[in-house]
Amino acid sequence: MRDQGIRVGMKRPLLAGAVVFLAVCHIAMAWSLHGGQGRSNDDLDRYWQIAGLHGSSSHSGDVEHAPLAPAFFTGVAYATGNRDDFRRAMILVMVVADFTIAAALAWGFGGPTAIVYLTLATPLLRLFYMRFDLLPTAAVAIGVALYRRRFPLMSGTALAVGTAFKLWPLALGAWFIGRWHEPAGRMAAVSWLVSGGVIALGWLVLDGIEGVEQVVTFRGATGWQVESVGGAAIAANDGLKSLRLESDAWRVGTISPTTSIVMLTLGTAAALAMAWLAAATRSIGLGWLSSVLALLVFAPILSPQYIAWIIPATAIAFTDGHRLPALAAACTIPLTVILMMGYGGLLAGESWAVWLIVLRNVMLVIAFLVCAAEIRRTGQRRLQIDSATSGLD
Secondary structure, three states: HHHHHHEEEEHHHHHHHHHHHHHHHHHHHHHHHHOOOOOOOOOHHHHHHOOOOOOOOOOOHOOOOOOHHHHHHHHHHHHHOOOOHHHHHHHHHHHHHHHHHHHHHHHHOHHHHHHHHHHHHHHHHHHHHOOOOOOHHHHHHHHHHHOOOHHHHHOOOOHHHHHHOOOHHHHHHHHHHHOOOOOOHHHHHHHHHHHHHHHHHHHHHHHHHHHHHHOOOOOOOOOOEOOOHHHHHHHHOOOOOOOEEEEEEEEEEEHHHHHHHHHHHHHHHHHHHHHHHHHHOOOOOHHHHHHHHHHHHHHOOHHHHHHHHHHHHHHHHHOOOOOHHHHHHHHHHHHHHHHHHHHHHHHHOOHHHHHHHHHHHHHHHHHHHHHHEEEEHHHHHHHHHHHHHHHOO
């Protein structure tokens, strides 16, 4: 017992040291951006435009984001009052969201999970801090931590709030439904359904069906985003002759609004199924990871910052013992970093840059398939254990 106490005592300083080191790295990255003063032509400028201040113009029918995102942009814009301060404030909010994710993971799943998250997120921080994807990710991290800590009602609400910023957390609600036989699962599922229903109704009232359509079709874009699985396949087959900037993303080929909606429907169905099946494994991290990977594989747009959605899930799955799916998902991070480094070659029409995207997407598909196999294997083992326990009773 004394030796065990010594080992635990030694681990704590090591964990604390790792957290401090990684936190300093994250803060240093945020400081290097310094609010983005003087920068332009990136997503932060688009958020400023959506806010509609000082000559920029936007209305609900021309916004590609779920309902809370434009409200958030507008709130930050009014609080800051000018473009440069808006950019600085947005980066500061993302830094807070980043550390909120780490804190939620530490609280719900333990210090090692937070360390894995901070480590995996570090290579892509420059990208993440210049977007807003960490915000809905933080809401989901809080939600799953609340569920782990036995606050199911608050958990379902947090997940619904995340969905109001970005639609991807929607699928994880199926994990709660898959745990319906447990009181906590029922409470979380009901909370998620009610909160999500209220948000959806408000969205329809404010923006109408046209506003929803603008989000799911990304403002009626007619091309495949070049980094998506479909877009990369088109670029690899036909070259980059059709590459163009459309709806603030580089796109190739042609996709109709109907096809876009069909792809989103297929991806959502696959994601819901993965989350529901993963409930049998009792690992909410595996459910989160597999459901988002399903969405990314089917999505007609796959911007590099979307990797932020899977990093906390990867950390949870890894420390929950689902090492192979977590490692497969983690491999997409350095590949995305390399992809970003070669983006100039892509815009110059270089074929090698296309194959970087294809390689990253192949890894995403492999990670998805590994998750599916892990869910099947672990779910069957759980069923056998439950059946054996039931027989003993």
